[in-house]
Each structure stands twice: as C-alpha cells, then as structure tokens.
Amino acid sequence: MPKTALITGITGQDGSYLAEFLLEKGYEVHGCFRRASTNSFERIEHLLDQITVHPADLIDQSSLEHLVRSVAPQEVYNLAAQSFVGSSWGQPILTGDVTGLGVTRILEAIRTVDKSIRFYQASSSEMFGMVHETPQRESTPFHPRSPYGVAKVYGHYMTSNYRESYDMYACSGILFNHESPRRGLEFVTRKITDGVAKIKMGLADELRLGNLDAKRDWGFAGDYVEAMWLMLQQDAPIDYVVGTGETHSVREFVEIAFDRVGLNWENHVVIDPKFYRPAEVDLLLADPARVKAELDWEPKVSFQQLTEMMVDHDLQRISQLSGRTLGVVRKSA
Ligand code: NDP
Numbered sequence: 174m175p176k177t178a179l180i181t182g183i184t185g186q187d188g189s190y191l192a193e194f195l196l197e198k199g200y201e202v203h204g205c206f207r208r209a210s211t212n213s214f215e216r217i218e219h220l221l222d223q224i225t226v227h228p229a230d231l232i233d234q235s236s237l238e239h240l241v242r243s244v245a246p247q248e249v250y251n252l253a254a255q256s257f258v259g260s261s262w263g264q265p266i267l268t269g270d271v272t273g274l275g276v277t278r279i280l281e282a283i284r285t286v287d288k289s290i291r292f293y294q295a296s297s298s299e300m301f302g303m304v305h306e307t308p309q310r311e312s313t314p315f316h317p318r319s320p321y322g323v324a325k326v327y328g329h330y331m332t333s334n335y336r337e338s339y340d341m342y343a344c345s346g347i348l349f350n351h352e353s354p355r356r357g358l359e360f361v362t363r364k365i366t367d368g369v370a371k372i373k374m375g376l377a378d379e380l381r382l383g384n385l386d387a388k389r390d391w392g393f394a395g396d397y398v399e400a401m402w403l404m405l406q407q408d409a410p411i412d413y414v415v416g417t418g419e420t421h422s423v424r425e426f427v428e429i430a431f432d433r434v435g436l437n438w439e440n441h442v443v444i445d446p447k448f449y450r451p452a453e454v455d456l457l458l459a460d461p462a463r464v465k466a467e468l469d470w471e472p473k474v475s476f477q478q479l480t481e482m483m484v485d486h487d488l489q490r491i492s493q494l495s496g497r498t499l500g501v502v503r504k505s506a
C-alpha cells in the first residue's frame with residue numbers, strides 16, 4: 174500500500190518540491206490551499222493530475238480537522254505560514270495567528286483524529302535571531318528578532334510539547350534559508366535574480382536593496398525537502414538543524430548574480446533604507462553535523478550553482494515574457 178502524505182503550504186516553494194519528491198517515492202500526495210479569487214497553483218500546475226488538493230486554512234480549526242479526517246494521512250508536513258519576515262512587522266497578529274497558532278491548530282486536528290499520524294513542522298533558523306553561538310546547532314538558544322521568528326519559536330515549542338504530552342511522532346526541522354527558481358519574488362535572492370534579468374534585458378536600470386552585509390546560510394530548496402522526509406522515517410522523532418555549513422553575505426550573492434550576465438553590480442544596485450528591517454539578523458551559519466551523521470543528509474547544490482541556476486531561470490523567464498530571444502553573452506558556465 175502506498176503511504177499517504179498531507180502537505181499544508183503545497184502551493185509554496187517547498188510544498189511544490191516536497192510534492193514532487195514524495196510522488197517519486199510512490200506516495201499518494203494531498204495538499205491544502207487557501208481559496209482566493211485568483212489561482213495560486215503556479216508552482217504545482219504540472220502536478221495537478223497526480224495530487225489531490227483540498228481547501229483549508231491554518232486559521233480555521235474546523236477546516237483542518239475535516240482535512241485530516243478525510244485524507245487520513247500517515248504523514249503531515251506543516252509548511253504553511255506567513256513566511257516573509259519583512260511583512261511580519263506590518264502584520265504581527267496575522268503572522269502569530271498563521272505561523273504560530275496555526276501549528277497548534279493542525280496538531281490539535283491530528284491529536285483529535287488520529288494520534289499515530291507523523292508530523293513535521295517547518296521551523297526556522299530565524300528562531301536563532303541574535304545569535305549567541307556560531308555556528309548554530311540544535312542546542313543553540315533562541316533569540317528571535319521578528320514577529321515571524323517569535324511565531325516560529327512558539328510553533329517549535331508546541332511541536333515538542335505535543336510530542337512530550339501525547340507521545341506523538343512530532344518533530345521540527347530547523348531549516349536555514351533555502352532558495353530556488355520557485356522562490357517568492359520578495360525574498361532577497363529571487364529579488365536579485367529577477368532584477369538582474371530585467372536589467373540585462375534592458376527592462377530596468379537599477380535594483381533597490383537594503384542591508385547588503387547580512388549573512389545567510391543559503392542552500393537549494395530541492396535538497397532540503399529530502400531532509401524533511403528523512404525526519405519522519407526514523408524510529409523516534411528528533412529535531413534537526415538543516416543547512417550547508419557555509420555563510421555568505423547578500424553582497425556576495427549580488428556579485429555572483431551580476432557577474433553571471435557580465436555586468437558590474439556597483440553600476441546598478443541602489444541602497445534604499447526602505448528595505449532595512451526594524452531588527453536585523455546579522456549572521457546565520459548552520460552546524461549540520463547531526464543531520465549528516467544520523468540521517469546521512471547533505472546538500473548537493475553549492476552556493477555558486479544555486480545563484481547561477483536562479484539567474485539563468487529568470488533570464489529565460491524574462492526573455493520569454495518580453496518576447497525577445499535570449500541573445501545574451503554569458504560568462505562561461
Ligand atoms: P512560501 O511562502 O513559498 O509558502 C508558504 C505556503 O503557506 C503557501 O502555500 C501559502 O499559500 C501557505 N499559506 C499561507 N498562509 C496560509 C493559511 N492561512 N492557511 C493555509 N496555507 C497558508 O514558503 P516556503 O515554501 O519558502 O517555506 C515553507 C515553510 O518553511 C514555511 O513555514 C516557512 O516559514 C518555513 N521555512 C522556510 C525557509 C526557507 O528558506 N524557504 C527556511 C526555514 C523555514 P498561498 O500560496 O495561498 O500564499
């Protein structure tokens with residue numbers, strides 16, 4: 174019998190890669206989506222004949238209970254969230270409701286319907302915030318620096334609380350930043366690669382950014398969904414830090430991205446204080462030793478490959494959108 178998985182946030186970046194990964198493994202894949210007046214299936218359009226999608230919302234308890242009862246999955250991956258840190262200051266209550274309390278709602282739905290369902294929570298390196306130890310590992314204390322980070326800490330602790338209170342197989346992956354050509358356009362990596370492509374194609378002159386000194390441990394989203402799955406296949410539920418073990422500044426990402434199309438970033442990037450955050454997370458760097466030793470997980474795509482993959486994708490996309498051919502001389506791949 175194939176296993177059945179339920180993914181909240183299946184329309185997002187990670188949800189789409191996880192759905193592909195689980196289909197490859199032979200799973201029956203279900204996901205939930207928020208009803209909207211426009212279609213949000215862009216990232217999963219190519220999978221719609223292989224998966225089943227159901228309307229549900231993390232702020233609506235009854236829809237989650239109905240969802241878990243009707244799908245009857247063996248595994249639930251809770252990827253849904255208000256996931257953009259920058260918006261979380263403007264919408265702190267919504268962020269707390271969806272990204273924080275939403276975790277409790279889905280845990281309650283599982284506890285009520287079938288306690289034996291295995292649960293994965295998408296925790297985040299943003300929980301480390303103002304870091305007290307570098308690199309960050311499973312035992313590093315949390316000090317969140319945004320309403321988003323605070324909401325993730327709450328969801329993280331509720332997940333371990335349900336594990337300890339109800340003996341549920343519930344665990345959290347503390348994932349560091351992971352990107353892809355499917356990344357939302359507001360996140361800095363995709364904003365940069367989209368901007369580079371528009372400048373290269375003559376559709377824009379400048380790219381406005383905030384803090385170029387922030388450092389992140391960036392990996393490829395397609396690699397990280399395997400770690401999520403591995404965490405639910407073990408004898409016991411354990412929380413793991415998942416990252417590459419390398420850190421790079423926003424400036425380095427910018428340099429590689431512009432370099433890819435033969436442009437000098439300093440001629441195009443404008444620093445705009447509008448993109449500074451009220452409280453910044455200066456440096457994130459994972460210590461992925463435990464996930465490597467115990468789950469045999471390692472990232473496959475390097476920082477340089479990731480940046481170039483995203484630039485190439487956006488060049489292609491923008492050139493198709495603008496109806497022009499890709500007559501671009503690129504530096505050798
Ligand atoms: P995305 O923003 O791409 O996807 C978020 C998903 O959540 C979308 O499918 C969105 O639906 C859905 N969603 C938002 N609000 C609700 C709601 N009220 N009810 C139901 N669904 C909702 O995020 P990612 O794929 O990048 O991230 C997946 C998860 O991992 C998130 O929880 C994120 O916080 C966490 N995370 C991500 C990291 C990263 O670097 N990508 C690192 C660490 C953690 P819609 O399409 O309708 O907007």
Ligand code: GDR
Pocket residue numbers: 256257258259296297298299348349350351359360361362364381382383384385387388389423448449450453454
């Ligand atoms: P982050 O990702 O906050 O780390 O959260 P984001 O790409 O938004 O920011 C990374 C860093 O870049 C700096 N920055 C800018 N950021 C944006 N968005 N736009 C800009 O113009 C800009 N200029 C500089 C930011 O200040 C920040 O330091 C992501 C999300 O996926 C979360 O959901 C996830 O939990 C964490 O990664 C791990």
